[in-house]
Structures are given as C-alpha cells and as structure tokens.
Amino acid sequence: MPRGTVVLHVSRPPSFLDRHEGQTICSVARSIARLKDFDYAGPHDRVRLDAGSLFFVPDDTLLRRDADALGIREVKDLYGGIVPFPFVQTKAVSHGLIDPAAARPEGWSLAFAERIEDVVLPGFTAFTRDEARRGARSLLEQGTIRAKQPRAAGGNGQHTLASVREADALLAQLDEDELTTHGLVLELHLDGVTTLSLGRVTLDDTTIAYHGRQRMTRDNSGHCVYGGSDLTCVRGGWSALEARPLAPAAKTAVRQARVYDDAMSEYGVVASRRNYDVGQGADSSGRSRSGVFEASWRVGGATPAEVAALEVFARDSSIDVVHVSSVETYGADIAPPDDAVVHFHGVDSDAGPVLRYSLVRGTSRRDR
Template sequence: MSGEILRRAELRFVNGTVVLYILRGGDFLHTHEGITLVAVAEAVAKLKRYDFEGRYDSARAYPGHVYFVPDDTMISAAAQELGIASAADLFGGVVPYAFMKTKAMTHELVDIEAEVLPGYTVFSTSAARTAATRLWAHGAVRVKHPLASGGRGQSLAAGLNELETILEAVSASDIAQHGLVLETNLREVRTLSVGQVILGGLDLTISYHGAQRVTTDNKGRSAYGGSDLVCMRGGWEALERLRLSSEVRTAVAQARQYDDATRECPGFMASRRNYDVGQGMDSTGQPRSGVFESSWRAGGASSAEIAALTAFTQDPTLTVVHASSVEEYGDGIEPPRGAMVHFEGVDAKAGPIIRYTVITRMSRDPI
C-alpha cells in the first residue's frame, strides 16, 4: 500500500522546476546517499507538480519557479546568487555562516536545564583543553568533528593524554576553520528525532517525533540505520495531541526551544528542520537530555518525511502517518512488502547496502 502511495503521481508539469544543487564533489550522485537524494527530489517535484530536471546548470534557463534541493545547508551569499529568497524556494535551509550548518552551532550552554547537552564549541587547541577540563567534572568527554555525520568522527577523552592524542590528529587550521565540539559523554544513550517540514506551494506543514535506528556497517562499526517517524499534520502544537512519554515530551520541548532560537538569527531560513536529541546518563548517574545536532538539509530521514507528505496530500482526512527510512548493510536483505527501494547494491565506499522507505501505519485520529 505504501509503495503505491509513494509512486502515485504524474511525471511532467509546467508550474516550475525542481533541481538538485550539489555542493559535494566527485561522483556523489552515484553513491547511495546521492541516489537517495535524487529520489527525494523526484518525489518533491511530483508533490509540487513541477518538472524535475536533475542537477542544476547555471547556463540553462528553467521554466517557471525554480525550487532547489541542495545536498547541504546553504550559505546566504550562495543562496542569494541563485535567487533563493525564502524557505519556499528550497527543500533545506540557509544560514549566514558556514559553522552554523554543523554541530559547532549548538554549544556554549552548560546548565543542566539548558536545551542542549553540557558542552562547548572551540576553535583552538588551548580552548579545547579548557573546555575538556571543565567538562571532566561530569565524566568522560566526547569530542566531535563538526563535519562528520552518521555517528562517525567522534572520540572519547577521559583525561588529558587521550585528549592530546585526539588533538594531534586534527590540524590547527582545521580546528580554526570548522571548530571542534566537546560535550559530556552519555551512557545508555538514545537518539530521538524531532522535526518539521513545510513544502512551499502545498499549504501543508508536518511535524514529527521519532527515533534513530542504529545498525552495524560492513566494517563492524556502529552506524546510522535510518529513522522511524510519527508524523502529524500541522505545526509543533500538533504533536501535543499525541500521547507522548515523558522522555519524548521533553525532547519535543527542547527541540522547539532550539528551533525558536534559530528564528532570532538574521539570514536564517529553512523549510526542513530536524533536531537530534540525545538522552542518557552521565558518569555521575545524572539523567541528561538535550539537542546535540541540528539539520536543515535533506538528510537520512527525508525520504520518510516526503513519504508522509505524499500520504497527507493524497488523503486530506489523515492526521497521523508512521513512516520509516531504513539503511541496512550486507547482501541479500529483503525489504518489507510495500517498501520503496532507493538503493540496493554495492556502494563504492559503504559496500553492500540497501536503502528504502516504508509507511507502516496511517490514521485519521491522533494515537
């Protein structure tokens, strides 16, 4: 059933054009991430009743309104050159400075009541040592490279020797340009996702909560395995109609507070907002919860977001859609019935992998 919902749409329209804007070099569009992004962009075009014209070509004149699907959060200057004037012009987000699109944006607050985990963003090795010294009062410190994703680019430092080893592996110029994130390490951590998507021209907003899947990649490492989302028709307040656990209610409140703060930033705009909220215990046994990453670009959960948008568009009586984006490593994996498979094969970097989206439940009443 969900596969039919995901596929049901005409292919050619004249209201405008959806194009991919690719910032990553090489053969990104031939990777499992790139191929999935193409599937997301094609689905967006069908929803908006626009043509899909593939990768953006500055030498071409596109008919009608041009809607961009970038592979990363855009910087204001580049967005302005493309004619992106509002969130209605792209699936993703725009920020004024490069560091704001990474984990580096999140930190300075360390209050236990803060909406983020105790931590700091630093731009020098000396600042990293100072930050770690303050955080060691809560136990081991997790050091994150802001440009890394999928749980990679992270290391633990329980003391100065371990921290120095981590810092030696990163150039001073890299730290100065992109920063490093240091935050309290959590045990028994669970990552919840809270987000919202507004697709210009549809007069439709969806908000969701969900949880990330953790899987094992082809090298035996823990990796992102997709997201299970509970999507509601409407803004943030729509989530309040769901029966939420106290942990999820806390995550939603913290994500909303974080999102409210972004609106105070001049030059910020986004049609897609996703916040990862980490919940667990610090080394003293104190429960912790807070936003540790924000995303305003098409991401791992986006195929599920678009699947939910499609379902809501095709059935105006729906109020709740459960949709999942799934990434599994290895050979011979059978997707569930009704799934929309985006990639199944051997990726040059990841190895054998399958990526698919499936709608598991739809309802006309909040549950």
C-alpha cells in the same frame, strides 16, 4: 512551459550522485516534484532557461551568499535551509564558548548560545587549543566527555575522553588551521544513548512535525552506523506535535527541539526542513540527561520518511497522523518489503551492497 521544475544543488563531486546517498536524494527530489506537480530535471546546471519556477533540493545546507546567487530567497524555494555563516552548518553552533572573551568566528551569537544552554548537554565549542584544553578540564570534573569534529557526520570524528591525559593527547594531534576555522565541540559523554529525531517540514501549504527514534545497524565492514528512523508525523507544527499524547522522554525531546528551533532566529535561519537529534542517556555519575546533539537543515537520513508522510497527507485530507520509517541496511542477500518505496538497491562503490527504502507503517484519521 512547465509550471515549475525541481532541481538538485550538488556541492559534492559529480560521482556523489551515483552513490547510495546521491541516488536517495534524487529519489526524494522526484517525489517532491510529483507532490508539487513540477517537472524533475536533476542538477540545476543542466536545466533549460525556460524551465519555469525552480524549486531546489540541495545536498547540504546553503550559505546565504550561495542561495542569493541561485535566486533562493524563501522557504517556498527549497527543501532544506539557508544559514548566514559556515559554522552554523555544523555541530559547532550547538554549544557556547568557554568565556565571553574566547575566540570565535565572524557572526558568532552569544545570545543564541544563552538561549539553548538548558536544552543541550553541558559543553563548549573551542577555536583555540588553549580554550579547548580549559573546556576539557572543566568538563572532566563532571565525568567522561566526548570530543567532536564539527564537520564530521555519522558518528565519525568523535573521541571519548576519560582523563586530562587523554584530552591533552587528542588536542596535540589537532590541525591548528582546522581548529581555528571550524572549532572543536566538547560535551559530556552519555552511556546507553537513545537518539530521538524531532523535526518540522514545510512544503507549499503543508506543514508537518514529527518525533521518533533512530536505529543503528552494521555496515558491510561490521561498523555500527545509522540504520534509519521510525517517525510519527502529524499535520501542523510544533504545537500540533506537543498536543499529541507523548511518552515523557518524547515530550522532553520535543520541548528541547522547539527551544533550539526558536533560538535559530538569532541567526536568521530560513529553512523548510528542520531536524534535530536529541540524545538521552546517563552521564558518568549515572544521572539521566537529555539534550540536542545537533541540527540539520538539509536532506538527511529521515527525509525519505518525511516525504513519504507528505505524500500520504496529500492523498487523504482526513489523515492526521502517519507512522513511517526510513531504512538503511547492508548486505548482498536482502530484499525490501513489498510495499516499500525503494530509493537505492545495489552495490555502492564505497559502501558495498546497500538497500535504502521508506515504508508507511500506519495512519490515523480524525474520526478515530
């Protein structure tokens, strides 16, 4: 009997595992299995009953009821996170309501919204058309705003609104059931945005934290999409990261991410992987702003870099800092660096030719 087995929990159709995102999750799960000295068995529904202890790598944040059904109880059971309600999986959780009496889904925490108010951009989450209209008009007094569909990812489902007329036109198009169930996020729009990645990851007895920046690239259709993240990872949690010499922008982002992360206790979130996107740019008046855009408790674009850092730390206990990148690039005539770990290199059925890899760019030891 094996010591244990790493398995996937896939909420999307089986064909997902053939695409670049699915193949990258499989690659990450294999690396985690090596780190834990476990077997790797793919999707959990194919696993033998004698596979020993199971460690899950889900493709999405799990709801508590689903985690309970799988026997997932604690941080040690998965690479990802568990939340109590569906809206906590989405961007909807990142802003408060227009007023305390506003419509909200079951389980909504006013205390959480109060705790994060100063570390997110000015904004609201609305679950009715009237409240969305009120929120939009209030925010438009401060400048251009951005409307976000909470469940959309990769910059999709977002609209920039510069007037009440534009806001009303968008709101008129929204599906009532979608709005009531999942809400709409409205926040100040930033120009010249830099998106910083902040995170904390725990695997067995090792905890790391990181800061870094996201990169954008052009996909095979010429659209601007996520192109990867460049991270600086340290042993330890948020305190270890804050102890590092950080540029002012990074220091602000780390503080904001930590406040948001601490506030998640209001929802009882259980997560071994905690990732926060912090946007920094200028609003319509030219004022510099910084705020948490969203949180992720599932395998994401930065995960290949996170796991690469965990592997370096596991190999050499004297290393305290790892500089590492995850890269997503598009096109037929591209090749990875010789020392990269390739997660996908081929033709995706939807995206076309794609290359995804992680690359360790440098390390620092205690004696330096």
